[in-house]
Amino acid sequence: MVDYTLYLVASQSFLPPGVDLLTQIQYALEGGITVLQLREKEITTAAFVRLAKQVLALAKGYNVPLIINDRVDVMLAVDADGVHIGQDDMDAATVRQLIGSKKILGVSTNTVEEAQKAINNGADYIGIGAIFHTQTKALTVPPCGIAGCREIIKYCKLTQQSKIKTVAIGGINLSNIQRVKYQTAIQIPKDNIQFTLDGVAVVTAIISSADAKSDTKALKESWNRGICSRLDLNLCPRNLDTLKQRIGSIPENVLKTNPLIHHITNNVVKNFSANITLAVGASPIMSEERAEIDDLSRASGALLLNMGTLDTQRTETMLYAVKKSNENKVPIVFDPVGAGASNFRANATREFLESGIMNVIKGNEGELLTILKGKGAMKGVDSISCGTLEDKVHLVEEISLRERTVVVCTGRHDVISDGRCTVVCSNGHPVLGQVTGTGCALGSVIAACCAVEEDTFSATVAAVAWYGIAAELAAAECNGPGSFMPTFIDRLSQVQKSEVSLWMSKVDLEMIQ
Numbered sequence: 274m275v276d277y278t279l280y281l282v283a284s285q286s287f288l289p290p291g292v293d294l295l296t297q298i299q300y301a302l303e304g305g306i307t308v309l310q311l312r313e314k315e316i317t318t319a320a321f322v323r324l325a326k327q328v329l330a331l332a333k334g335y336n337v338p339l340i341i342n343d344r345v346d347v348m349l350a351v352d353a354d355g356v357h358i359g360q361d362d363m364d365a366a367t368v369r370q371l372i373g374s375k376k377i378l379g380v381s382t383n384t385v386e387e388a389q390k391a392i393n394n395g396a397d398y399i400g401i402g403a404i405f406h407t408q409t410k411a412l413t414v415p416p417c418g419i420a421g422c423r424e425i426i427k428y429c430k431l432t433q434q435s436k437i438k439t440v441a442i443g444g445i446n447l448s449n450i451q452r453v454k455y456q457t458a459i460q461i462p463k464d465n466i467q468f469t470l471d472g473v474a475v476v477t478a479i480i481s482s483a484d485a486k487s488d489t490k491a492l493k494e495s496w497n498r499g500i501c502s503r504l505d506l507n508l509c510p511r512n513l514d515t516l517k518q519r520i521g522s523i524p525e526n527v528l529k530t531n532p533l534i535h536h537i538t539n540n541v542v543k544n545f546s547a548n549i550t551l552a553v554g555a556s557p558i559m560s561e562e563r564a565e566i567d568d569l570s571r572a573s574g575a576l577l578l579n580m581g582t583l584d585t586q587r588t589e590t591m592l593y594a595v596k597k598s599n600e601n602k603v604p605i606v607f608d609p610v611g612a613g614a615s616n617f618r619a620n621a622t623r624e625f626l627e628s629g630i631m632n633v634i635k636g637n638e639g640e641l642l643t644i645l646k647g648k649g650a651m652k653g654v655d656s657i658s659c660g661t662l663e664d665k666v667h668l669v670e671e672i673s674l675r676e677r678t679v680v681v682c683t684g685r686h687d688v689i690s691d692g693r694c695t696v697v698c699s700n701g702h703p704v705l706g707q708v709t710g711t712g713c714a715l716g717s718v719i720a721a722c723c724a725v726e727e728d729t730f731s732a733t734v735a736a737v738a739w740y741g742i743a744a745e746l747a748a749a750e751c752n753g754p755g756s757f758m759p760t761f762i763d764r765l766s767q768v769q770k771s772e773v774s775l776w777m778s779k780v781d782l783e784m785i786q
C-alpha cells in the first residue's frame with residue numbers, strides 16, 4: 274500500500290542556488306516524504322535515465338516509491354515504481370497496457386470528467402489540480418480551487434466507491450496545507466463518514482527550500498496534526514428558534530469576557546472601529562507591526578483583517594497574521610474591502626483566501642462577486658448589485674460552500690450563510706450608508722462575537738442583528754448622519770444591558786430553507 278501523505282515532485286529547475294538535486298532529495302527523504310516523482314522537462318533522455326537510476330537508488334533506501342513524470346520509456350528503462358501522466362500525454366489506458374498492472378499509474382485531473390476517465394483507464398491515483406495558482410508552471414486551465422477539488426474527491430470516493438487515491442497539487446505550502454486537508458474533506462453526517470484527500474503533492478515548498486529536511490517535516494506534521502483554526506461546521510443550529518436562542522446570550526458574553534480584538538484595518542476607520550469595539554464590550558488593539566504578531570495572536574480573541582488601505586507591506590503582515598491566527602485557533606474575520614478595484618487587491622484577496630482559513634468573510638455584493646468571479650465585478654471600493662435578494666443569497670451560499678466558511682453579504686438585507694444554513698437579517702437603517710466606516714466597524718463586532726462564541730455562524734448572525742438594531746434605535750432619535758454616530762455608539766453599548774427578550778423582540782431574521 275502506497276502512503277500518499279506527502280508527495281514530492283522533484284525537479285532540477287527549482288533548486289536553491291548551490292544545491293544539487295540528489296542532496297535536496299536526500300533531505301526530503303530524511304524529512305519524511307512518502308512518494309517521490311522525478312519531473313524533468315529540459316534534459317535529454319540519456320541524462321533523464323542516468324538521473325532516474327541515481328534517484329531510484331536513493332529512494333529505495335527509504336522505501337519510498339519513485340514515479341517518473343510523463344516518460345513511460347524512462348520509467349521502464351530504470352524499472353521505477355510508476356509513471357505520472359497529464360491530460361496532454363499518452364492516454365492512460367495505453368500507458369496501463371505498457372506498464373502492466375503492478376506499476377503505479379498516476380493521472381492529472383482538473384475536473385470530475387477527467388477523474389472518471391482516469392479511473393476507468395486504470396489509474397491508481399489522481400493528481401487533482403492545480404488546486405491553487407502556482408509559480409512552478411504556466412497553467413493551461415484555471416485552478417480548480419477547494420470547491421473543484423471537493424467535487425472530484427466526492428465523485429471518486431462516493432459515486433464510484435472507487436479505491437482510487439487522491440492527491441492535490443499546485444500552490445500548496447506550509448501556510449495552506451491544513452486548509453487543503455480540512456476544507457476539501459467531505460462529510461456525510463448521516464452515515465458519520467468523512468472522505469479526505471490521501472495526501473498533497475508539492476514542488477517548490479520542498480525543492481526550493483533552504484532547509485528541505487525541516488520544511489518536509491513541518492509539512493508532514495501539519496498534515497498529520499489536528500485541525501488548526503476553528504471549523505465548526507457541525508454547530509450550526511437548524512431552525513430559527515434554536516438560532517435565536519443561541520444568539521440571545523452572545524452580546525452579554527462579549528461584555529463579560531471582554532475579548533481582545535486585534536485589528537489590521539484601514540487608516541480611514543481605525544478610530545471609529547476602536548470605539549465600536551469598546552462599545553460592544555471588547556478591547557481593540559490596532560497593530561500592523563509584524564514583530565508583535567506572535568504575541569498578539571496568542572493574546573487575542575479574534576483577528577479582523579480589513580483590506581481598505583492595503584499596501585505591499587501590510588499584505589505581508591496580514592499573511593503572517595493569518596498563519597499565526599490559524600495556528601493559535603484565533604478566529605479571523607476577513608473584510609476584502611475594494612477587492613475588485615485593482616489587480617493588486619484582487620490578487621491579494623486570492624492570496625489571503627489561499628493562505629489560510631478565514632472563519633468569516635464579510636463583504637458587499639461587489640466584493641463578494643470579485644471573490645467568486647475575479648476582477649472586473651466592481652468599480653472602486655463601492656459596491657455594485659448582483660441583482661435580486663435571491664441572487665444575493667445564491668452568491669453568499671456559493672462562496673460559503675466553496676470556501677467552507679461563514680460568509681456575510683451586507684446591504685439593505687444582510688445575508689449570512691455557512692453553506693448549510695442561510696439567514697437574511699433585515700435590521701439596520703439607510704443612515705448607516707451615510708457614515709464612513711460603518712461597514713468596516715461591523716467587522717469589529719463580528720470579531721468580538723466570534724471571540725466568545727465557538728459557533729461562528731451564530732456569532733455572525735448575533736453581530737449583524739445587534740448592529741442593525743442599534744442603528745434603528747439611533748436613527749429614530751437623531752436628525753442625520755452627524756448626530757447618528759454618537760447615538761449609534763450609545764445604543765450599541767446598551768443592547769447587552771437591556772433585557773435579552775427586549776432586544777430579541779427587535780431581531781428581524783428569516784431563515785432560507
Ligand SMILES: Cc1ncc(COP(=O)(O)OP(=O)(O)O)c(N)n1
Binds near residue numbers: 282410
Ligand atoms: C502528483 C502530480 N499531479 C499532477 C502533476 C501534473 O502533471 P502533468 O499534468 O503531466 O503536468 P506536468 O507535470 O507534466 O507539467 C504531476 N506532475 N504530479
Ligand SMILES: Cc1ncsc1CCOP(=O)(O)O
Binds near residue numbers: 407445
Ligand atoms: C506540476 C504541477 N501540476 C499542477 S500544479 C504543478 C506544480 C506545483 O508546484 P508547486 O507545488 O510549487 O506549486
